Amino acid sequence: MSFLEIKNFDIKNFTTIKIGGIVEKALLPSNKEGILEVFDIIKKSGKNFFILGGGSNVVIKDDLTGFYAIITSKLDYYKIEDNTIICGAGLKTSLFCEISLDNSLSGSEFLYGLPGSIGGAVFMNARSYGFSISDIIESVDVYDYENNSFLSLKSSECEFGYKNSIFQKRPYFISEIKFKLTRGDFNEIKEKMNYFKKDREEKGQYVFPSAGCAFKNNYDIGIPTGKIIDELGLKGMVFGGVKVYEKHANFLVNTGNATYEDYINAVSYIKRAVKNERGIDLECEVIFLP
Ligand SMILES: Cc1cc2nc3c(=O)[nH]c(=O)nc-3n(C[C@H](O)[C@H](O)[C@H](O)COP(=O)(O)OP(=O)(O)OC[C@H]3O[C@@H](n4cnc5c(N)ncnc54)[C@H](O)[C@@H]3O)c2cc1C
Numbered sequence: 001m002s003f004l005e006i007k008n009f010d011i012k013n014f015t016t017i018k019i020g021g022i023v024e025k026a027l028l029p030s031n032k033e034g035i036l037e038v039f040d041i042i043k044k045s046g047k048n049f050f051i052l053g054g055g056s057n058v059v060i061k062d063d064l065t066g067f068y069a070i071i072t073s074k075l076d077y078y079k080i081e082d083n084t085i086i087c088g089a090g091l092k093t094s095l096f097c098e099i100s101l102d103n104s105l106s107g108s109e110f111l112y113g114l115p116g117s118i119g120g121a122v123f124m125n126a127r128s129y130g131f132s133i134s135d136i137i138e139s140v141d142v143y144d145y146e147n148n149s150f151l152s153l154k155s156s157e158c159e160f161g162y163k164n165s166i167f168q169k170r171p172y173f174i175s176e177i178k179f180k181l182t183r184g185d186f187n188e189i190k191e192k193m194n195y196f197k198k199d200r201e202e203k204g205q206y207v208f209p210s211a212g213c214a215f216k217n218n219y220d221i222g223i224p225t226g227k228i229i230d231e232l233g234l235k236g237m238v239f240g241g242v243k244v245y246e247k248h249a250n251f252l253v254n255t256g257n258a259t260y261e262d263y264i265n266a267v268s269y270i271k272r273a274v275k276n277e278r279g280i281d282l283e284c285e286v287i288f289l290p
Helices: 032-045 093-102 118-124 186-202 225-231 260-278
Strands: 003-010 022-029 048-052 058-060 067-071 078-081 084-088 137-144 149-154 172-180 210-213 242-244 251-254 287-289
Touching (some): 032 067, 084 093, 084 118, 093 118, 242 260
Parallel strands (some): 022 067
Antiparallel strands (some): 003 022, 078 084, 084 172, 137 149, 137 172, 210 251, 242 251
């Protein structure tokens, strides 16, 4: 079977923030043939759709009537060739780091503990501890679902920038990624990975459901967005089921029964406050779907 189809799929439980409705169908391709098949189903159905990796950077509407979702989690294959790892977009990012470790390959340590899939991380050009995933990418294979063709893009063609990539601008379904790593010492790699994961644990990132940072940092301003929100005294502020996290003001967490609307209200309030008090226009990092 090259894809799996699940009717009335509850998106909420698939996301890290636990917000979202039920899609009529979730389609989960497991190889390139499956990707072609699911896009064919969508075209024939005339339905709208959205793509989900690990659901860790998205806030999804509560009413998804008329929508299908393509979920990448079955595209989780990988192969290792010398210092490169080639993997499907649905491979979990932390699992990718563990595979690198098992093969004494260094370069991906900073990603350990990052929720979600490799494909989602590439789409977002995920970044942590001073490194971006684009630093270790050799090429990305995509399916262009408007022109019905597979393409292979070199890293230099992916228009990677701070939390930005060509994939946010084009009708591309990321299918496979090739990473270039370097040979390293098993124990040193393991130590670095554990350091990064422990740091996230100590910052309380996994305590409440969240979608990570709500807003991008603006490096021209030079102050992290979380610090700006904190300075305005907004930590702990509640918007229905959404709270500005006391441990990290850029994290908007679900305290129980948060809705899409609660999250939007929180974002709008913070944006307005930061604009009024500091004259800064915040840009959202989370993606609102559909
Ligand atoms: C506790 C926590 C900590 C976090 N820390 C960080 C951090 O340090 N740095 C950071 O950058 N982010 C961080 N994030 C955000 C998030 O984990 C990352 O951006 C992650 O890489 C997103 O991957 P995902 O698979 O979950 O993407 P999703 O949330 O599923 O999707 C994100 C976007 O990518 C698109 N997409 C996903 N897969 C594909 C595909 N195969 N083809 C085309 N489009 C696709 C989706 O349509 C969506 O628009 C954090 C989140 C949480 C919850």
